Ligand code: SF4
């Protein structure tokens with residue numbers, strides 16, 4: 001039996017999610033015995049237009065060239081899986097959707113006419129059908145190993161949609177809201193990170209995107225009670241996963257509250 005063919009593609013992003021593949025350690029060696037990697041530029045393997053069984057996509061769509069390339073990749077892939085906050089929810093570069101990107105370009109570059117970018121940054125599913133999404137900024141090797149294992153066995157990967165708070169309790173971390181009054185986004189954010197930030201005394205900043213049934217209104221009221229004004233509460237929802245409708249709605253509702 002020929003091995004399934006896999007590709008890893010990069011769009012507008014920082015490359016951090018592709019590192020989750022390279023950071024797999026021994027699992028990467030095992031993976032290479034099970035799949036035939038046909039394109040992975042960060043690892044030096046080039047074959048962008050080859051037909052594959054699974055295409056993993058990092059990054060969001062932010063240039064006209066991106067629009068054309070993602071359509072080619074979709075046409076060449078049986079399954080398309082997005083990895084990371086940029087691909088699933090726009091990433092930090094999508095914050096320009098909230099501003100006048102052309103004015104920024106004109107202010108930053110001496111010759112802005114050479115900059116080719118779309119007015120709006122979009123997640124991958126806004127442009128082509130996506131079969132599965134792995135959330136996080138960055139995704140971690142555990143997620144990649146689990147998803148690849150499921151896909152190679154013809155099983156839909158587990159969609160982890162619990163809230164970070166659930167994981168926080170499982171890990172026996174001390175709640176930073178209760179103990180230190182920090183503005184934690186864990187109550188509305190999906191898990192997958194192992195509650196990494198709270199375990200180190202940091203507030204979650206929602207990089208895994210919205211959890212199942214997120215109560216953004218209740219969290220906004222709690223953040224207000226901690227002393228944040230509306231604009232600061234809106235910013236809490238506009239991190240790397242800012243292009244998710246539920247977080248955009250929450251930011252819109254809170255932004256003008258004193
Ligand atoms: S999701 Fe985060 S780590 Fe991954 S490519 Fe985007 S900015 Fe980098």
Ligand code: SF4
Pocket residue numbers: 164165166168169173174175176177178184185186187195198203204
């Ligand atoms: S620290 Fe954050 S994630 Fe953990 S229980 Fe408290 S609010 Fe939830």
